Amino acid sequence: MDQEQLQKLWKTTVAEIEVDLGKLQTKLFFSNTALLSLEDNVAKISAPNTASKSSLEGRYYTLIQNSLERQLKNKVSLIFEIKPVEKKPEDLGPLFTNQTTDYRLPTTDASYQRTKLNPKYKFETLIVGSSNNFAHAAAIRIANNPGKEYNPFFIYGGVGIGKTHLMQAVGNEVFKNFPDYRILYTTAELFLNDLVASFKEKTTPLFKKKYREVDILLIDDIQFMSGKESMQEEFFHCFNTLFMSEKQIILTSDRPPEAIKVEDRLLSRLMGGLAVDIQTPDLEMRMAIIKQKLEMRNERWTDDIIEYLAHVYQGNIREIEGGIQKILATAQANNLAVDMDLVKKTVGGSANVPKEEKKTFASPKTVIEAVSRVTGIKPVEILSEKRTSELVLPRQMAMYILRNECGMGLTETASALNRKDHTTVMHAIDKISLLLLENPRIKNQVMLIKKEIWG
Known part of the structure; x- marks a missing residue:
């Protein structure tokens, strides 16, 4: 199979997968991937980095395999390899090069130590589930293309649920892929301490150089700014300098941006990128x-x-x-x-032992009928093998409610919807979770379905 045929096959595969995942999530996971070869029924697929490779192998193997087998009408196995995206010098700018590095973080290297990152916080050591899958997908996208999308990236949620791990995983991934990038991790409290010290010691230029002349700025616990006007003023100007230069800003907080007491002009900037909620793990x-x-x-x-x-x-x-x-x-x-x-x-x-807090169990039949009444799609069509867009979404809503609201297992949920593989349910949960964040119509439909079931 020549390169043109491989490209056409992969394009069709990604298009089919998009029906299940949606455009945004497909873009997050499948950008810069390719079908490199297909020999002896083994498809070799490239991913731009280790994090992307792990996602394709772990979460999307079955989706990819099923699509290829439908098109080729033959059994196919998959192997994955890392093939970093080549950056043109003009894309990288004068300070950056195409130099590649070992995937092991050089923790004793002075340039790495200046980042203040923890080498343990990597994508490979992050457990991904329904509580953080969207945040994880966005983080991978940012690590592949820092400063270009989702800027700022605002991660919020309770204490000890992995916000710092995810944020620093982006920093560590970027350090591996772009070793000349200037990365700085800090906390909001340390930012304030540095600011106060710069006033006392009259070293404001050094403070500005430290925080404004970086390519990626990661600040933990940004809610610490609440009520601190001088700190907000300096951070506002720091933010503007970095943002206008397309430098990546990643922030974490124990509350959403709108709950932080800051000036309106700063709040609008905090909310101007992508804000994601990490919930307690199930x-x-x-x-x-x-x-x-x-x-x-x-x-x-x-x-x-x-x-x-x-x-x-x-x-x-x-x-x-x-x-x-x-x-x-x-x-x-x-x-x-x-x-x-x-x-x-x-x-x-x-x-x-506390019990898992789930709603009263509803049978698959009850859930599917509720979805049918709200969406207008007949139960027999929801359970069918058809994969048209008007059928896929109601089917995914049913999976989401059976899994997340009723506590049904992944395999049981797949079986209840006549699906062969539980990864289909995982994809459905990913997609509906994402749509609930950004699509008011879907959010309203899911709410109506729940009302149909539980009143």
């Missing part, structure tokens, strides 16, 4: 996080212990880490193996 995501934390410690615990802890710690990731540490410390102090009895004695008995 049960499956908490189980994945616990497994990851245990692997990092070379610990192997049974699945029933992991699920038990995921029920106990329904708050944030720091609580999960604290619980694991407490159990390990207890086991080591008493020279005991970690079993369910030890876990229950350490973190509390099963009577104290």
